[in-house]
Amino acid sequence: MNQLDALKQFTTVVADTGDFKQLDVFKPQDATTNPSLILKAVQKPDYAPLLKDSVNQFRGRPLDEVMDRLLVRFGCEILSIIPGRVSTEVDARLSFDTNATVARAERLIELYQAQGIHIDRVLIKVAATWEGIQAAAQLERRGIHTNLTLLFSFCQAVVCGQAKVQLISPFVGRIYDWYKKSAGAAWVESDNAGANDPGVKSVRQIYNHYKKFGIATEVMGASFRNVGQITALAGCDLLTISPELLSTLAASSEPLLRALDPVSAQSLDLPPVSYDEVGFRFALNEDAMATEKLAEGIRAFCVDAAKLDQLLLAA
Secondary structure, three states, X not given: OOHHHHHHOOXXXXXXXXXXXXXXXXXXXXXXXXXXXXXXXXXXXXXXXXXXXXXXXXXXXXXXXXXXXXHHHHHHHHHOOOOOOEEEEOOHHHOOOHXXXXXXXXXXXXHHHHOOOOHHHEEEEEEOOHHHHHHHHHHHHOOOOEEEEEEOOHHHHHHHHHOOOOEEEEEHHHHHHHHHHHHHHHOOXXXXXXXXXXXXXXXXXXXXXXXXXXOOOEEEEEOOOOHHHHHOOOOOOEEEEOXXXXXXXXXXXXXXXXXXXXXXXXXXXXXXOOOOHHHHHHHHHHOHHHHHHHHHHHHHHHHHHHHHHHHHHHO
């Protein structure tokens, strides 16, 4: 059994790509997209016609509507291949606007439903800002399921659990990147690999907290830099993995053991934790890594959303 098949015994494997033509190879359950992945896809010859067709079909409509229709077009193509759910992201430029995020999410769902897609097959991705989490709480109460992204800190995860969001995506690789850059020449890769990787440790803390206190929110590790980060999180509810790393796992026959386990988590002596808005904002501010990476991630997604706007205008 290769490592990818072994991983699927413990964890739901999700493909992290807008390149839906790669999905059949790896047989993932779910798939995730974001503005950067869609931007990357539509610049390939295979996918350029989807952008052109979306623009031609809805020319004259507001740009943000054409963008959403393009995202849903990709999502529908992905859902025709996978058995599970696709994550589609609300424009990152709305990350600090609860009402606008809710409205945009509702439109995305309406567009999917107009294509015959059941609401349970779509996760709306929202940045895990305070405003984004409050939007997600509203959406969940309306039966629209959410995936809280750009999650770097324990306090973000705790508030997402309080909001009863469907799923969170802690960013393993970006946490690792920050600590490696911060340590500079003092970084020793072997000392910070596998279970000792700072991104892996962050996800393990969140996973154990959720399982200990019976929080139903699913944990989906994301943003991996190497296979070691993935194998160290075997047993996590879900892991969203790039096609490149899925290929590496599929090519390896190294043994893979379960690393995270809900029964073990329930036996841990952990304190209950909760945050109101003031406590959340202070805790996030105290975490330099999470503060920097959240802001950087939103900025990067905004840049790629603006580039996608320009491609739509030029088509």
